[in-house]
Amino acid sequence: MPAQRIALGFTIAAIGLAGWSLFPSFPAGQLIAVITVIPLLALGLTLRFPGRFRIGLGSGYGANLGTGCIVAAGTLAARTLSDINLVSWLPITAFAIAVAVVFLIVAARFETQLRRRGWRLLLAAVFVAAYAFGTLGQFNAALDRSAPALLRSRVLAKHLGHSRLAMHQVTLDAWGPFAAATDAHVPQALYERLQPGDTVCLRLGDGAFRMAWFTVTACR
Numbered sequence: 001m002p003a004q005r006i007a008l009g010f011t012i013a014a015i016g017l018a019g020w021s022l023f024p025s026f027p028a029g030q031l032i033a034v035i036t037v038i039p040l041l042a043l044g045l046t047l048r049f050p051g052r053f054r055i056g057l058g059s060g061y062g063a064n065l066g067t068g069c070i071v072a073a074g075t076l077a078a079r080t081l082s083d084i085n086l087v088s089w090l091p092i093t094a095f096a097i098a099v100a101v102v103f104l105i106v107a108a109r110f111e112t113q114l115r116r117r118g119w120r121l122l123l124a125a126v127f128v129a130a131y132a133f134g135t136l137g138q139f140n141a142a143l144d145r146s147a148p149a150l151l152r153s154r155v156l157a158k159h160l161g162h163s164r165l166a167m168h169q170v171t172l173d174a175w176g177p178f179a180a181a182t183d184a185h186v187p188q189a190l191y192e193r194l195q196p197g198d199t200v201c202l203r204l205g206d207g208a209f210r211m212a213w214f215t216v217t218a219c220r
Contacts, residue, residue, distance in 0.1 A: 003052040006045075007063035014038050014068030018075035032138045035079075038072035039131055056124070066124075073127040076134025082167045084137050085184045087177045087204075087212040092136050100129035136209065143208035151176045151202045152219065155194050170194055170216065176204055177212065186216045193218065 017034050042065035045053045049062075056066020086092065104125050153175035160168060168191035169183045186194070194200065201219040206212055 003049070003063035007053065007065055010038075010042065010065055011068045011071075014071045018071045021075055021079060032142055035072050035076050036135055036138070039069040042066075042069050056120075069131075070127050073131035073134065076138065077130035078134075080134040080137035082185060084141055085214050085216070086137070086207075087214065091211050092133055092140075095136055096129040096133035099132035100125040103128045136211075140207045140209045140211050141205070141213055144205045144213070145208070146206035148203040148205045148214075149176070151204060152199055153202060155196055155198045155200060156181055157196055158191060158194060170200070172200070172202075172216070175202065176214075184214070184216050190216065190218060 017038070021035055042053070042055055045065065046055055046062075052062050053065055054062040055069055056064050104121060107121055107124070153172040155170050156173055157171040158169070159171070168186050168188050170186055170191065171181055171183050172178075174180055174182075199219055201217050202214050203217065204212060204214045
């Protein structure tokens with residue numbers, strides 16, 4: 001099969017899966033397994049067949065797999081922002097920036113022509129950071145085996161997030177690691193049930209990579 005047809009199929013599949021994953025019904029486990037593997041598959045094809053495939057950077061006439069990687073990275077980061085409640089976003093943000101910096105150094109070192117097209121290199125670094133951000137956030141929650149601490153808080157308000165994603169948020173009174181009111185993402189079904197003044201239960205986990213995170217549930 002010609003490389004261009006493979007690249008086209010790869011891109012269409014990535015866009016389709018990414019679009020599906022933006023719906024709340026998409027299982028989180030499948031999100032991690034499918035969306036995370038797309039850029040890795042593209043990297044594998046590029047390394048295995050360097051003359052036939054590329055990921056949108058540098059010179060060459062190989063079939064470009066970059067669009068699928070960009071879509072996957074953006075989707076993974078968006079779902080992490082809309083699904084995961086972290087106690088602090090600083091560690092994951094610092095990790096994503098560090099990965100992007102390493103990418104910039106390596107790409108500029110081995111792809112000399114990119115120095116003449118710095119904006120492409122910077123754009124690629126942004127999506128590399130998005131992929132690192134989304135992957136770490138998802139796996140930090142999915143692989144967490146710690147026993148969660150069970151806490152309670154009171155709903156102060158509820159509102160939709162300022163995003164094209166359907167992010168349902170509640171404002172919680174001070175609790176556990178938070179000394180002041182803070183916003184948290186909740187599933188749509190829970191959002192519709194909750195009203196200001198209701199008490200909610202929170203499960204606070206350590207995180208597989210030591211980044212504490214929590215979920216909001218209705219108290220029994």
